[in-house]
Amino acid sequence: MKLEQDWAGAAAALDAQGWALLPKLIDASAAARLRGLYEKEIFRSHVIMARHGFGRGEYKYFSYPLPDPIATLRPALYEHLAPIANRWAERRDEEIRYPERHRDFLDRCHQAGQLRPTPLLLKYGPGDYNCLHQDLYGEHVFPLQVAILLSQPGDDFSGGEFVMTEQRPRMQSRPSVVPLTLGDGVVFAVHKRPVKGSRGTYTVNHRHGVSALTQGARYTTGIIFHDAA
Numbered sequence: 001m002k003l004e005q006d007w008a009g010a011a012a013a014l015d016a017q018g019w020a021l022l023p024k025l026i027d028a029s030a031a032a033r034l035r036g037l038y039e040k041e042i043f044r045s046h047v048i049m050a051r052h053g054f055g056r057g058e059y060k061y062f063s064y065p066l067p068d069p070i071a072t073l074r075p076a077l078y079e080h081l082a083p084i085a086n087r088w089a090e091r092r093d094e095e096i097r098y099p100e101r102h103r104d105f106l107d108r109c110h111q112a113g114q115l116r117p118t119p120l121l122l123k124y125g126p127g128d129y130n131c132l133h134q135d136l137y138g139e140h141v142f143p144l145q146v147a148i149l150l151s152q153p154g155d156d157f158s159g160g161e162f163v164m165t166e167q168r169p170r171m172q173s174r175p176s177v178v179p180l181t182l183g184d185g186v187v188f189a190v191h192k193r194p195v196k197g198s199r200g201t202y203t204v205n206h207r208h209g210v211s212a213l214t215q216g217a218r219y220t221t222g223i224i225f226h227d228a229a
Helices: 007-017 030-035 071-093 102-111
Strands: 019-022 043-048 058-062 120-124 131-132 146-147 155-157 162-167 174-179 185-190 191-199 200-210 213-216 216-223
Touching: 007 019, 007 071, 007 185, 019 174, 030 216, 071 102, 071 146, 071 191, 071 216, 120 131, 185 200
Parallel strands: none
Antiparallel strands: 019 185, 043 058, 058 120, 120 216, 131 200, 146 185, 146 216, 155 213, 162 174, 162 200, 191 200
């Protein structure tokens, strides 16, 4: 794992555009280990996206206990992101504040009945894609999440870009394509982020997805910090 990231730069990018690149968050061997877990019996749920209108492809939610490096990354990343989440909440005049430790935030989720783990492993093949969406899952939502690419663009697959949209009030949506390579992470807004305007702070709405693969296989792991009801 590479947690020695430019966190000040990541915070600035999140403020400016709603996402930030975390280069080489895991190495190639860790990515291969995670890809190899897909056929293991360590998941609580298996979702075929086409059955639900989510797109094409499939994903699986991990059961507790989470495997490494997910189990290590989830609380470690949270500690870097909680100050950003709290700053965003303050700018939006929200009363909610996020504790320093992920364990304490999970306790809050579990007390509200959000007991199911949300980290997941996604698998795409030719023609597969993920529609624009938001990963909310319950009353308690941590406003940032992380996705890590486990395959190498150009070698393992083509197409399949990570896409985000930003909807500002009374404006058309603005898209972003995030340039990920093997082991890179992207931290991004789950749904809302505050933006400073000429008349004060307003809120923009985000969605994320994956464009269609043209060939190969693409694996991704997603680290969501709130649990599901």
